[in-house]
Amino acid sequence: MKVVKFGGSSLASGEQFEKVYHIVLSDAARKIIVVSAPGKRHKSDKKVTDLLIENADYYLTYREINEGLLEQVVGRFYSIAVELGIYTDIISDIRADIIARLTMSISNNKKYMDRVKAGGEDNTARLLAAYFNSKGKEAHYINPLEAGLFVTDQPGNAQVLAESYENLASLKEKSGILVFPGFFGYSKSGEILTFSRSGSDITGSILANAIHAELYENFTDVDAVYSVNPITVRNPKEIRELTYREMRELSYAGFSVLHDEALIPAYRAGIPVHIKNTNNPSAPGTKIVNQRTITNGPVIGIASAKGFCSIYVSKYLMNRELGFGRKLLQILEDFNLSYEHSPSGIDDISIILRQNEIGNEMEEAIRNRVFTELEADEVKIERNLALIMIVGEGMRHNVGTTARASRALAHCGVNIEMINQGSSEVSMMFGVKEVDEDRAVHSLYEEFFVSVSV
Ligand SMILES: Nc1ncnc2c1ncn2[C@@H]1O[C@H](COP(=O)(O)OP(=O)(O)O)[C@@H](O)[C@H]1O
Ligand SMILES: N[C@@H](CC(=O)OP(=O)(O)O)C(=O)O
Structure with a gap:
């Protein structure tokens, strides 16, 4: 049936x-x-x-x-x-x-x-x-x-x-x-x-x-x-x-x-x-x-979507501070915001959200709370980001996919605002400015599907 x-x-x-x-x-x-x-x-x-x-x-x-x-x-x-x-x-x-x-x-x-x-x-x-x-x-x-x-x-x-x-x-x-x-x-x-x-x-x-x-x-x-x-x-x-x-x-x-x-x-x-x-x-x-035989190269598809923003927070020795991430996410929860991704470094973390959920007043209120309650050194909110997702089960068995993608983006003059590799290893995400989205997608498509044999 x-x-x-x-x-x-x-x-x-x-x-x-x-x-x-x-x-x-x-x-x-x-x-x-x-x-x-x-x-x-x-x-x-x-x-x-x-x-x-x-x-x-x-x-x-x-x-x-x-x-x-x-x-x-x-x-x-x-x-x-x-x-x-x-x-x-x-x-x-x-x-x-x-x-x-x-x-x-x-x-x-x-x-x-x-x-x-x-x-x-x-x-x-x-x-x-x-x-x-x-x-x-x-x-x-x-x-x-x-x-x-x-x-x-x-x-x-x-x-x-x-x-x-x-x-x-x-x-x-x-x-x-x-x-x-x-x-x-x-x-x-x-x-x-x-x-x-x-x-x-x-x-x-x-x-x-x-x-x-x-x-x-x-x-x-x-x-x-x-x-x-x-x-x-x-x-x-x-x-x-x-x-x-x-x-x-x-x-x-x-x-x-x-x-x-x-x-x-x-x-x-x-x-x-x-x-x-x-x-x-x-x-x-x-x-x-559920499972497929991998006959293509590392990447099966490239998707992209506009309308994201990032809240970048940095604080010296963030890695040693117990509960920092939790407190930051708690502030967002208080504003009824769910987050999409959170790439992080030793002293910094970015939280990616859908920007239509945050108005200007809310943005200001979040910034103030993060500064005062978390004593952050820097808080930056950047709007008009597009997320580009490169996806493929084959990425797990291929070395150098990130390098190829970064090279393709550099080749077309697109600055990478953020990179995030999912733990599942079937996807890699790049944040770029919305104005660069189409150029970036074309260049990545060229790299993984057209010009180079895989
Ligand atoms: N990678 C993709 N492959 C095929 N179609 C896509 C892709 N990405 C976006 N689309 C769009 O999805 C559309 C079909 O979905 P949708 O408009 O929801 O159709 P439906 O009316 O059948 O629900 C296509 O016409 C195409 O423009
Ligand atoms: N008609 C609804 C639901 C739907 O699934 O539509 P479509 O199959 O045309 O995407 C909508 O437009 O949202």
């Missing part, structure tokens, strides 16, 4: 729905279909989720529906139904559902937003099931509350609760194709909560774990996971096989093709993940597995 997830790009129009229909029917093992909300049909288009957010924002501000915005969302579903020739009252049901989400009582703005956002996936699942039925195929929309997908009470960032796996296991026994909306679950008190953005990938992985699927297929709009983001480098090398660890590191640092939280459930149950292209289903795609 397979769980198959289709992303927003795979469901953006009636034509895409048709492709999904044929893909699902071409393999009888494809049992549970997880759907995102319709995505962009072209570059300047809007995702249904973003349209729903605009609708919710308007309602929160004016306490009335903006008819124009509402029509944009309903119009997306309507045009898909027309293209597919589904002439039922499904569109009036979808309109009523979205109006109900928008006009319900508001106790908490963030939860209100989640309920509206979830309308994209929920109605897409209903529409896809209706399409299968219109073609005489047995398919059922599955409601995540009835199926028992329970999550924590964290709006926009919910986490699955352990009991969900047992609840969802019984889906295996149901007949026909099951169409499950991605991206959201329910709190124990019955409220809708979404995962973070792009979270339908997480739903697919949870379901694959719950039913002990033989495979979790994730259909998107690219032929493979590429060794570098195809938006940064043209026609990059395709990756055929990746380990869970490699993909985890790469998706953390910018390989948005798979949500970085989506691997854990599949990994825990040992279920391979297969990334495939809805627009070219016969392409081999990329498999994510």
Whole structure:
């Protein structure tokens, strides 16, 4: 039995729905279909989720529906139904559902937003099931509350609760194709909560774990996971096989093709993940597995992401001071900040954080506390950093990868602000200024994938 997830790009129009229909029917093992909300049909288009957010924002501000915005969302579903020739009252049901989400009582703005956002996936699942039925195929929309997908009470960032796996296991026994909306679950008190953005990938992985699927297929709009983001480098090398660890590191640092939280459930149950292209289903795609044979050089992928800042603290004899690191992290915890990395030296430590979490006032308050409470010699906060992650299981067995990477960065004139090598030895991270990011990635790609034989 397979769980198959289709992303927003795979469901953006009636034509895409048709492709999904044929893909699902071409393999009888494809049992549970997880759907995102319709995505962009072209570059300047809007995702249904973003349209729903605009609708919710308007309602929160004016306490009335903006008819124009509402029509944009309903119009997306309507045009898909027309293209597919589904002439039922499904569109009036979808309109009523979205109006109900928008006009319900508001106790908490963030939860209100989640309920509206979830309308994209929920109605897409209903529409896809209706399409299968219109073609005489047995398919059922599955409601995540009835199926028992329970999550924590964290709006926009919910986490699955352990009991969900047992609840969802019984889906295996149901007949026909099951169409499950991605991206959201329910709190124990019955409220809708979404995962973070792009979270339908997480739903697919949870379901694959719950039913002990033989495979979790994730259909998107690219032929493979590429060794570098195809938006940064043209026609990059395709990756055929990746380990869970490699993909985890790469998706953390910018390989948005798979949500970085989506691997854990599949990994825990040992279920391979297969990334495939809805627009070219016969392409081999990329498999994510527990172990792979290392046929390439040390590096399998290079990922990068903007939006980080570093807090650099130095103090003479820091290494001898009991509890220094703990006290520093305690200060950050007091500000409700989680940190990403902390490379350190004998007398200094840098803490890397996501900069959108620290405003200017908070920055000043942190600086003051570190100076006064920790008696630091120097505290420097640097913004607009990009992290570049070089990843590959082969790095463990290869000498000189760091030297090659540093040489490549020096070659293109990029200054390394910080280096961090993960203890797992499958990744190496470089901090550079955001303005240097693209140049650095090109040069690293050239070094590890193009010019030098490995
Ligand atoms: N290394 C990479 N390999 C493939 N795609 C990548 C990579 N890094 C970023 N992407 C982007 O991920 C996109 C697919 O993910 P996403 O937009 O979430 O699709 P979906 O609509 O299927 O959920 C691709 O179109 C591509 O632009
Ligand atoms: N529709 C949601 C969830 C999702 O997974 O979407 P996509 O598959 O298009 O990344 C979002 O835009 O965040």
